[in-house]
Amino acid sequence: MINYYSTEGTADIVSFEDALMAGLAPDRGLYMPERIATLPDSLYSSTTFAECAYAAAEAQVDGAIPSDDLKNICREAFNFPVPVTRLHDSIYHMELFHGPTAAFKDFGARFMARCMSYFIGKKSSRITILVATSGDTGSAVARGFYKVDGIDVVILYPSGKVSHLQEKQLTTLGENITALEVQGTFDDCQHMVKEAFIDQELLKTMQLSSANSINIGRLLPQSFYYNWAYLQVQQKKSDPVIFCTPSGNFGNLTAGLLAHKMGLPVEKFIAATNINDVVPEYLETGVFTPRPSKHTYSNAMDVGNPSNFSRMQALYGSREAMNNKIEGYNTTDAETIATIRSVYDRIGYILDPHSAVGYNAIQMFYKKHGECDTPIILLETAHPAKFHDTIHNAIDRDIEIPDVLREAMAKEKHSIVIENNLPALKEFLLNR
Numbered sequence: 001m002i003n004y005y006s007t008e009g010t011a012d013i014v015s016f017e018d019a020l021m022a023g024l025a026p027d028r029g030l031y032m033p034e035r036i037a038t039l040p041d042s043l044y045s046s047t048t049f050a051e052c053a054y055a056a057a058e059a060q061v062d063g064a065i066p067s068d069d070l071k072n073i074c075r076e077a078f079n080f081p082v083p084v085t086r087l088h089d090s091i092y093h094m095e096l097f098h099g100p101t102a103a104f105k106d107f108g109a110r111f112m113a114r115c116m117s118y119f120i121g122k123k124s125s126r127i128t129i130l131v132a133t134s135g136d137t138g139s140a141v142a143r144g145f146y147k148v149d150g151i152d153v154v155i156l157y158p159s160g161k162v163s164h165l166q167e168k169q170l171t172t173l174g175e176n177i178t179a180l181e182v183q184g185t186f187d188d189c190q191h192m193v194k195e196a197f198i199d200q201e202l203l204k205t206m207q208l209s210s211a212n213s214i215n216i217g218r219l220l221p222q223s224f225y226y227n228w229a230y231l232q233v234q235q236k237k238s239d240p241v242i243f244c245t246p247s248g249n250f251g252n253l254t255a256g257l258l259a260h261k262m263g264l265p266v267e268k269f270i271a272a273t274n275i276n277d278v279v280p281e282y283l284e285t286g287v288f289t290p291r292p293s294k295h296t297y298s299n300a301m302d303v304g305n306p307s308n309f310s311r312m313q314a315l316y317g318s319r320e321a322m323n324n325k326i327e328g329y330n331t332t333d334a335e336t337i338a339t340i341r342s343v344y345d346r347i348g349y350i351l352d353p354h355s356a357v358g359y360n361a362i363q364m365f366y367k368k369h370g371e372c373d374t375p376i377i378l379l380e381t382a383h384p385a386k387f388h389d390t391i392h393n394a395i396d397r398d399i400e401i402p403d404v405l406r407e408a409m410a411k412e413k414h415s416i417v418i419e420n421n422l423p424a425l426k427e428f429l430l431n432r
């Protein structure tokens, strides 16, 4: 079986189950597989997304979950369409927003929830999942775990810094889901969660787990759709593609790197950020400078200290190696709006602000290298209807709201307001 080590290097090597349940390693590092499996040939003949996902999952999960159970997990988790089509010329796009919360985080959350539920089902314990969200993570996780036995979910989100619709999605579920409205930034929320995981008093009283993109159980399934996209676009098993990934915490991009390390032929990864560009800056200068995040239209990517950077380092070792595979580009809010407008005018397609950041990065990539024949696949991370105001600002058109979002809008918000520090979080957790 494949075991998992911590990127900090001092925690014990653990099983897939333990890495999944812990989220963050005890030395505050992120778990990574000791060995990266090779994609099996069966992957290249799969015809449905669930089959394609299972082929890669079985290789990497490597017996930690029996094949039949894993097959069911994939079938149940990935029960919605994942269209990959040509946008224009050599640019393809993969719509990752057809799950229940209309954003790509459904993939990770639904797979992780079902894996955890598989392992919890074998014991009789109860766990609390803590999630910091800058927008979409929380609702995807909440939906993924909604009414799952033995699991409570506590979501921390920055008050006033997520869209109205995102807030509705976070705060209207009830049951085993609680939303904490933190008076601070997303970085505060993320920090509080990290602190809670190493707080001795909390560790003694409850089993805490994480569901942020730091959880290996979320990272793994995000690699599956890179394989799927490749199959839709390339005829031969050896022809490379280029992926463009709108990035914040860089979990999505790291999942692509993982797929590539498993053998997927990828020429380049384009790391697209908004002005929170700590990673593109590192690729350019070699200096990694975390700083407070700035608010933008693509708010799910407003991250000042990308947590998966340590995994990127673990996979590549040096900046030179990283530079060979990854190019970073940043996009301002004004460019985001201009991109939404020009793509709509040109081909009638509406990009959400995050995907627009990706599209603009492709244009910058072309400016730098010239246009190429190698297919570039843009990962579209959210449905545009989730960012109605920004879209309206760019184009004079209303967008059809998917049913899943309409339902959340109609419900009443329930949240608990807390200060942006660990004692406030502890008080809530210990006195529930």
Ligand SMILES: *Cc1c(COP(=O)(O)O)cnc(C)c1O
Binding pocket: 103, 104, 105, 135, 136, 137, 213, 246, 247, 248, 249, 250, 251, 252, 253, 300, 301, 354, 381, 382
């Ligand atoms: C979370 C999110 C991102 C960023 O993904 P990371 O894995 O954090 O890099 C991009 N777009 C949307 C819509 C998101 O919800």
